[in-house]
Structure formats: structure tokens, C-alpha cells
Amino acid sequence: MKNRTRxxxxxxxLIALGTVFILFPLxxxxxxxxxxxxxxxxxxxGLPTNLRFExxxxxxxxxxxxxxxxxxxxxxxSTVVLTILTNSLVAYAIARNMNKxxxxxxxxxxxxxxxxxxxxxxxxxxxxxxxxxxxxNLLGLIILHTVYGLAFNVFIYxxxxxxxxxxxxxxxxxxxxxxxxxxxxxxxxxxxPINATVGILICLSTYNDFLLxxxxxxxQSQYTLPLVQYVFQGQFNTEFNLAFASYLLAMLPxxxxxxxxxxWIINGVTQGAVx
Amino acid sequence: xxxxxxxxxxxTVPALLLFFVFHTFPALQGVFYSFTNWNGFAKTxxxxxxxxxxxxxxxxxxxxxxxxxxxxxxxxxxxxxxxSLLIAMGLNASIKARxxxxxxxxxxxxxxxxIVGYIFNYLFSNVFxxxxxxxxIESLSTNLLGSQGLAWLGVAFVAIWQGIALNxxxxxxxxxxxxxxLYEASGLDGANKWQEFWKITFPLIxxxxxxxxxxxxxxxxxxxxxxxALTNGGPGRATQSISxxxxxxxxxxxxxxxxxxxxxxxxxxxxVISIVQIRYLQRRETDM
Numbered sequence: 001m002k003n004r005t006r007x008x009x010x011x012x013x014l015i016a017l018g019t020v021f022i023l024f025p026l027x028x029x030x031x032x033x034x035x036x037x038x039x040x041x042x043x044x045x046g047l048p049t050n051l052r053f054e055x056x057x058x059x060x061x062x063x064x065x066x067x068x069x070x071x072x073x074x075x076x077x078s079t080v081v082l083t084i085l086t087n088s089l090v091a092y093a094i095a096r097n098m099n100k101x102x103x104x105x106x107x108x109x110x111x112x113x114x115x116x117x118x119x120x121x122x123x124x125x126x127x128x129x130x131x132x133x134x135x136x137n138l139l140g141l142i143i144l145h146t147v148y149g150l151a152f153n154v155f156i157y158x159x160x161x162x163x164x165x166x167x168x169x170x171x172x173x174x175x176x177x178x179x180x181x182x183x184x185x186x187x188x189x190x191x192x193p194i195n196a197t198v199g200i201l202i203c204l205s206t207y208n209d210f211l212l213x214x215x216x217x218x219x220q221s222q223y224t225l226p227l228v229q230y231v232f233q234g235q236f237n238t239e240f241n242l243a244f245a246s247y248l249l250a251m252l253p254x255x256x257x258x259x260x261x262x263x264w265i266i267n268g269v270t271q272g273a274v275x
Numbered sequence: 276x277x278x279x280x281x282x283x284x285x286x287t288v289p290a291l292l293l294f295f296v297f298h299t300f301p302a303l304q305g306v307f308y309s310f311t312n313w314n315g316f317a318k319t320x321x322x323x324x325x326x327x328x329x330x331x332x333x334x335x336x337x338x339x340x341x342x343x344x345x346x347x348x349x350x351x352x353x354x355x356x357x358x359s360l361l362i363a364m365g366l367n368a369s370i371k372a373r374x375x376x377x378x379x380x381x382x383x384x385x386x387x388x389x390i391v392g393y394i395f396n397y398l399f400s401n402v403f404x405x406x407x408x409x410x411x412i413e414s415l416s417t418n419l420l421g422s423q424g425l426a427w428l429g430v431a432f433v434a435i436w437q438g439i440a441l442n443x444x445x446x447x448x449x450x451x452x453x454x455x456x457l458y459e460a461s462g463l464d465g466a467n468k469w470q471e472f473w474k475i476t477f478p479l480i481x482x483x484x485x486x487x488x489x490x491x492x493x494x495x496x497x498x499x500x501x502x503x504a505l506t507n508g509g510p511g512r513a514t515q516s517i518s519x520x521x522x523x524x525x526x527x528x529x530x531x532x533x534x535x536x537x538x539x540x541x542x543x544x545x546x547v548i549s550i551v552q553i554r555y556l557q558r559r560e561t562d563m
Contacts, residue, residue: 011368018362019379025436026382028402029394044402086290093286107287114298116546118497120521121538124315124531125301125308147297150290179282208387210500215526226389230503233393240397247390258385262378265385269441270448273486 033244040241055245062235063246067221068228069253075138075224076207079145083202084195087150091157092183096166098158108158114151119211127215136218144216145206153198156272160194161187193271200268207254225250308535315531327536337537339512340520341544343427347516348495351431355438355491356484362439363446364476377447384440392504395433396420399505420506426514430505434495442487449483450476485556492552496545517541 032040033055035048059065094111097104130140164187172182210226217223223231229250236243258265309327313320331337366377383391400418407415414422419429453476461471477484499518502508508515508523515523521541525534 006369007371008368011365012370015362015365015370015376018365019376022379022383022436025391025394025398028398032397044405089286090290093283097280097283104283104287107291110291111294114294116542116549117298117302118518118538118542118545120518121305121535121542122298122301123522124525124535124538125304126297127526129297129301129304143293144297147290147293150294150298173279179279180286183286204385208385208389210387210389210503211522215522226387226500229387229390229393240401243393244397247393251386251390254385254387255382258378258382262381263374266377266381266444269381269384270444273441273445273490274448274483 029244029248032240033248035241037241052241055241056249059242059245059249062242063228063232065228065246065249068223068225068250071138071222072207072224073253075141075145075213076203078142079149079206080199080202082142082146083149083153084199086146087153087198088157088188088191088195089183090150091154092161092187094154095158095161096169108154111151111154115155119148123211123215130216131218136216138217138222141213141216141224144212145202145209148212149198149202149205153202156198157191157194160191164190196264197268197271200265201272203257204254204265204269305535306539308532309539310536311532313532314529315525316529320532323532327533328540330533331536331540336512336515336520336524340515340517343514344496344498344516347427347431347434347498347514348492351434351438351495352488352491354431354435355442356487358435359439359442359487360446362443363450366443366447367450377444380443381440383437384444386437388437388500389504391437392433392501395429395436396505399429421510423510423513426506426510430498430501430514433505434498434501438491438494442491445483445487445490446480449480453479481556485553488556489549489552493545493549496548 028045031046031048032044034051034053035055036050036052039046039048094104094108098108099105126144130136130144133140135143168186169182172186177185208226209224210230213224213227214230217227220231229247232246233243236246310322310324311320312323312326362380366373366380370376399420403415404418407413407417414425420426457475457479458471461475466474497518498516499522502514502516502519506514508519517537518541521534521538524530524537528534
């Protein structure tokens with residue numbers, strides 16, 4: 001019988017070679033962001049001769065990085081919090097009643113079916129609608145992200161809540177706790193794992209989203225990080241060092257989060273997709 | 276008890292209203308506008324029946340966008356799934372530093388598609404061309420993204436680079452559900468690696484295959500950010516995806532109603548593909 005705990009060196013070498021393919025573009029991004037024009041002319045691939053952090057300083061100033069970072073942070077954090085609080089509540093009501101009442105069953109399929117509707121069909125009218133409601137700002141973006149997440153979130157929340165035994169709630173009802181109180185005190189704390197999954201997915205998709213801010217946000221002072229890269233793309237011109245410094249700065253917050261919460265993020269994304 | 280039921284209704288009503296106002300209503304508006312001749316900013320418009328749809332089917336730009344999007348989506352979906360499964364099997368083998376490698380392979384999934392596109396845009400014009408010249412590969416010695424015939428392969432390459440991340444992790448979690456005793460048993464029976472894969476591994480990860488095919492296909496059919504960052508639809512309209520055409524035509528080309536009709540067709544196409552894919556792949560799962 002083969003010993004399966006022995007290291008499989010062939011697989012290991014191939015996997016290690018594959019990471020070069022993944023890391024090469026990021027290596028290029030980091031080195032270019034730290035080079036000056038001379039280094040670039042001498043060798044595109046080499047390491048920078050002296051680290052030029054000035055590129056970052058100039059990129060921060062040029063793109064008003066901290067403003068964009070603040071906008072992205074506000075939108076991402078608010079959307080995550082609002083999504084977890086509201087979508088879980090809606091899903092709870094649906095999960096506990098969908099077998100008893102047609103209304104909730106219908107609601108479930110109504111939300112779920114929205115997963116098949118591609119954004120472009122909404123994109124053109126929503127621009128008119130948000131403009132007429134004065135929602136072409138960060139608040140509008142937060143609301144839309146939260147509402148559009150409903151379809152998928154209700155789907156995974158309902159699946160999870162139905163696996164929680166109903167006995168606990170019945171006991172609470174006997175004790176005189178109201179429906180809302182039951183949710184807050186009993187169900188919500190039990191939902192921690194699925195809340196983490198939803199939170200992580202929403203965090204990633206909101207932080208990296210480009211199309212919705214592109215069509216919604218009107219004022220440049222409210223641009224999010226991806227939108228800023230888009231707007232400045234023309235102005236970076238041939239100053240690639242500056243452009244790459246700006247790209248790295250925009251990706252950095254998420255990379256830092258990833259370094260610390262890698263296991264959580266991978267688990268969260270896997271759970272979200274498998275459910 | 277009645278109070279309890281009322282509370283449940285109140286939990287859903289605000290969400291229902293918001294969802295209707297910001298999702299269903301605009302979608303219905305989109306369908307309505309598709310039967311008008313509105314350009315998006317004029318004060319008045321007329322109902323024109325199915326005229327927009329009639330013209331859509333004769334429009335080369337539309338046909339072109341569908342052709343690009345489909346060939347792109349099919350190639351990307353297949354390549355991503357093959358590579359992801361191979362990488363996942365490598366990660367699932369007994370190797371050292373597995374968590375480190377897993378972390379590296381998943382990294383592209385957390386990055387902004389737009390920024391990844393910009394980074395590759397530079398690599399295509401300034402780095403890959405150097406390799407092409409040194410190695411004497413003609414198609415790479417000039418910017419691939421500038422080539423009318425090959426630019427779509429460049430876009431597909433970047434989509435694959437980034438798309439592998441998610442599918443690999445999903446396949447890996449599927450592989451980890453397979454008990455190792457199964458392989459030990461098949462080893463005793465004298466099965467080779469090839470048979471092992473087709474008789475044990477692949478059937479057991481069928482649900483993950485379904486998810487990955489659907490996810491990869493859906494992402495590829497919706498491609499927008501990458502197009503903006505890499506080619507802006509060019510050269511000419513060689514890499515214009517459907518959503519990019521709807522965006523540019525609808526907002527910049529004064530074709531609000533016309534592109535609304537296009538988005539209705541696009542919705543029908545996506546819905547049909549998703550449903551067929553899920554049905555077909557789920558039936559396969561149970562057959563095995």
C-alpha cells in the first residue's frame with residue numbers, strides 16, 4: 001500500500017511553479033511602483049535601484065487618495081453592517097413562515113428570481129431614478145448595494161436559518177418574548193457563521209465594485225477607489241510608476257485584510273458559493 | 276399569535292418596498308422603454324412597438340457583441356475549470372506549505388477586476404511584447420490587445436488569471452470531502468491514476484463542477500470592468516461585450532430605448548442559459 005502522507009514532490013514543484021504565474025503581475029506592479037523613469041529604461045523586470053516612495057506620495061496627492069479611501073471605507077462598512085442587520089431579519093421572517101403562508105413563499109421566490117436578472121437591464125433606468133430622488137451620492141450607493149444583495153443573501157440566509165431548530169424560539173415565545181426580541185436575542189447570535197460569510201462576500205464585492213459607482217455617483221469628491229483609477233487613467237499618461245503606485249494603494253487595504261483574515265475569507269467565500 | 280404574525284410581515288415589508296422600487300420597478304421600466312424611441316434626455320418619446328427589437332437583429336454591432344461575449348465566455352469557462360481542477364488536485368496532494376499556496380492562488384479573487392485589468396494592460400503593451408520579440412513569437416511582439424483578431428484572447432487570458440482563484444478553492448473544498456479510503460481501495464484493485472480520476476474523483480465532486488461551471492459562465496457573460504480596463508471594446512469593436520455595448524450605447528450614444536431592448540434580450544439569454552445549465556448539470560450529478 002502506498003504511503004499517502006509522504007510529500008508528493010512532483011505536485012509540490014508544479015504548484016510552486018504555478019504561483020509564479022499568479023505572483024508575476026503583482027511583482028511587476030510593486031517594482032514598477034517603486035522605480036523611477038531611469039530604472040524603467042534600464043530594465044523593466046529588475047528590482048528598483050533605489051526605492052522611490054515619492055511615487056506613492058505623488059499618487060496620493062494627485063488622486064486625492066485619502067478622500068477616495070474614506071469614501072470606499074464608508075460605503076463598504078455601511079453596506080456590510082446594513083446588509084447583515086436587515087437581510088438576516090427579512091430572511092428570518094421568510095424562513096419561519098414560507099411553509100405556512102403563500103405570502104412568504106412568494107416573497108422568497110420573488111427575491112431569488114432576481115439573481116437571474118443581469119444588472120444592465122436595471123442600469124439605464126436606475127440612473128434616472130436615483131437622479132430624480134437625489135441619491136447620486138454615497139448614501140444612494142449604500143442603499144442600492146444593500147437592496148441588490150437581497151437576492152443572493154436571502155437565499156443563503158434562509159438555507160441556514162431553516163437548519164436552526166425551532167424549539168428554541170417556541171420556548172422564548174412561551175416566556176413572552178416578542179417576535180423581534182426572539183430574533184435579536186436568540187436567532188441573530190446563532191447566525192454568527194453565516195453572518196461572517198455574508199459580510200465577507202459583501203465586503204469584497206462592494207469594495208471592488210466599479211459599475212454601480214460609475215453610473216450612480218455624480219460628484220468627484222465622492223468617487224470610490226476603483227472609480228478614481230478609472231478617472232485618472234488618462235492623466236497618468238505614460239507615468240506608469242505613478243499609475244502603479246496608485247493601483248497598489250487602492251488594492252492595499254483589501255490585501256492587508258486578506259493577510260490577517262485569509263482563512264476566514266477563504267472559508268466565507270467557499271461557504272457562500274457552496275450553499 | 277396574530278401579533279406574532281404581524282411582526283413577521285413588518286420584518287419583510289420595508290425590504291419588499293425597497294426591492295420593488297430599486298430593482299423590479301427599474302427592470303419593468305427598462306422593458307417599457309424598450310418599446311419606445313427615447314434617447315435618454317429628450318422631453319418626449321413615442322411608443323414604437325417592436326421596432327427596436329426588429330433593428331437589434333439586423334445590427335452588426337449587436338451581433339458582434341454577442342459573438343464576442345459567447346466565444347469569450349465559453350473559452351474562459353472551460354479553461355478556468357480545467358486549470359482550477361488541476362491546481363486544486365495539486366493543492367490537495369500531500370504537499371508542504373499547503374495553506375501558503377492556497378492563500379496565494381486565492382489572492383486574485385480579492386483584487387479589483389478593473390485594477391487587475393489596468394496592470395495587465397501595461398504588461399501586454401510593455402512586457403509581453405519584449406518577451407515576444409526576444410522569443411521571436413510574432414503575435415506577442417506587438418501588443419496583443421491591439422490586434423483585431425487576437426485581442427479577445429488577451430482579455431480571456433486576464434479573466435482566466437483572475438477567475439481561477441475562486442474555482443480552485445471551490446474544487447479544493449470538494450476534493451477534501453472525498454474519503455482517502457476510497458483511493459486506497461482503488462489502489463488495491465489496481466486502478467491507475469487516470470481511472471481513479473474518472474471513476475472516483477470526478478463523480479464525487481460533481482456538485483462542485485456544477486457550481487463552478489455556472490459561476491464561471493455567469494461571470495464571463497457579464498464581463499464589463501475588464502473590457503473597460505483592457506481594450507474599451509477595441510480595436511474597432513472586436514472585444515465589445517454585451518454589457519459594454521449597453522453601457523456605451525445607452526449612456527453615450529443616445530440609444531437609451533434601443534439598448535433597453537438589447538438588455539431585455541440579454542436578460543432572456545442569461546436566464547435561459549442559467550436554467551439550462553443548472554438543469555443539465557444537476558441531472559448529470561444524479562446519474563453518476
